[in-house]
Amino acid sequence: MLASLSKWFARFGPFLGLALVISIFALLSDFPEQYLSFRNFRIVLAQTVIVALGSIGMTMIIISGGIDLSVGSSIALTSVVAALSLQQGIPPSVAVLLGIVVGAFVGYINGLAITRLHVVPFIATLGMLGIARGAAKWLAGEQTVNPAETWVNQLAVTFPDPAWLLVAPGVWISVFLALLMALVLRNTVFGRRVFALGSNEAAARACGIPTQRVKLWIYTLAGLFFGLAGVIQMSRLRQGDPTVAIGTELDVIAAVVIGGGSLSGGEGSILGSMIGALIMAFLRNGCQQMGWPNYIQEIIIGAIIVVAVAIDRWRSSR
């Protein structure tokens, strides 16, 4: 009974958290109909896209027992690359692709440092946090890059055109990619390897799994998602800003952890991470609606992270 309750909680805990956050703000708010309006949901969803995309890649990394601290810098770098390409008159689709490829390249370098140079992921990506940020500033000449208006700017708008899309195209892209990656993690040999790596790396090696190659793939693949997040970032701001997304990696990690990921590896799910990202977005949005100052948001989100993990620990100790 208790075991099944605990299992139920593991699966639906994040949903419960999300429902709790939304209902608390609905109760607190003087204008609940405004907070609960579709319009507001659209705003929140559009705001979530960047963290959501990042957390898809991060979920994979964290399940494999790794970590990536260079997400924010990578987003800044790829947003600058995409913006510069547009400015140079490169077709928008190629510019988007370039941004994504640069993200994957950054991930590949991370993977190389981890597998070839045997630097632990925390340090390797801490290094990349500086390198990518520096590269972004260098490429952008330490100022924002303002490309001309293209369809790329439509990716993350709150009110999409055509209106039948209901939410920003970026949201649909995120949903599609989240589903795809959830399937990949669940149903592919590669997904198995990712879990095996995080669960017991030595055993994985003994089972003949090319652990180093799998790691290289994981970081590169995650880099694709960070690159795409960078493109969306550029689309939202309508410019490439090398100083953007500072600390985003922490939001992304928090989303994964709130969603049930374990930093010691072997645990985590894309769905959970998506819910985690939504919980944080709704918290931010709720605090803004209430007119609370920024610091209250920060305190609450910090506390939520600790509480989410504490609940998870408590659950698994039963």
Added chain:
Amino acid sequence: MSLLRLSKISKRFGPTVALDGVDLELRQGEVHALIGENGAGKTTLMNILAGILQPDQGRMELEGHPYTPFSPLDARRQAIALIHQELSLFPHLSVSENILMGMESSRWGWVNGEDCRRRTLQVLEDFHHPEMRPDRAVAELPIAARQIVEICRAIAAQARIILMDEPTSSLQRPDVKRLFELIQRMREQRISVIYISHFLEEVREIADRYTVLRDGQGVGTGELGSVSDENLVAQMVGRPVKNLFPPRQQSKTGGTVLRVEDLAAPPSVKHASFELRRGEILGIGGLIGSGRTQMVRAIFGLAPVESGILVVGNKAVSARRGSPLLRIVQGMGYLSEDRKGEGLAVALSVADNVTLSRLSSCSRWGWLALDCQRQEAQAWIRRLNIKARTPSQPTWTLSGGNQQKVVLARLLHQDADILLLDEPTRGIDIGSKIQIYEAITQCASEDKAVLMVSSYLPELFGLCHRLAVMSRGRLSATRSVDEWTPETVMQAAIGGGE
């Protein structure tokens, strides 16, 4: 004819010579026992065979063809599978995922779940464990069941040669029997097994031939039927061993130093009462999982106690509000069965580990006198004959037996009056065992009190003055060792009545 032939295999790790020209011949369908003390090179040899390590020199031939596995995967492709000393499973994954890891049924990278399930069921069926559910998470399985998963992995790989590195170290007797039945079945199917074990009884029960390794060299090989135990032990240790156990000191029957009354620490400990006297060694027998370990942990303040009375010396102390620190102050010392997890800080030096529970001996105002610490550790290294080059050597570089001696040295340095030892000689070599037996006997003769949990009956009978047996959380009455026989201990352990 020989299926696998190794000749002159050598391997060095930096300055250490792990293997020095080892020969080994494995015949088809035989169980070949590889025996030797810890640090003799058995595990290194296994790792070379399994493709985890590459030899520096020597030749390996599989069915007459050169065998040079460059990775575990390659070894597995050539039908050699390794079952590890420490379980190498994926706790977060399911039974099925564990068994088929690395060889899932798949198409274009997508796993065929239905086929995986079918293959898992087939393997479990073959191993006569159809009751195991393929989709159960391995973390939820008891340790014996995990071993089954590990063995099934080798079977699923259709291995022709299975390397087993101390496969029974975490199994209970019924599971050992089942494992032996399986090995028997493998033998019938012409699968060869290289079987590493410390237990000579076990080796005799299951193996056909043997090879003894000592200090990285093969020192003997032959039919098990034609060699005596004494001879085998002598080959392992390098000198004839007359007695495993030191002569038992007559217990001087000092006063009671620890009295435990009606201790209950649910769920695993339901009821335990005993008295521990000065100068005696009290043995606790019973099966793994019967609550012995939890009882000791509860006494030492590491596990929550529900009720019971604890009298240390002649002072009643609160059993429920205990902590290791408090117990150490009260004069207890604890040796955990989980050496790497709890017994040692393996990354720290030998000196740090030895002095850790009584740093006050070499510090003043919170400042450590490093020279003094090193000297004190050196004294223990000499006294317990720990094979360490220097006290500042990291503990993980020592062999299992020597690590265990470091743990014991810590208790002795702490100068605990009451030693709670949980499986003090588990998984260590005979040479170290003998030295640990000597040290324990020495403690008792110095008027300390020793409580020793052990699953190894000869050890309980060879060393202890009195015995009690734990069965399903209940501790039997304590009786003098002469009043027990191995049969009555086993009966009590299996739980003939309450």
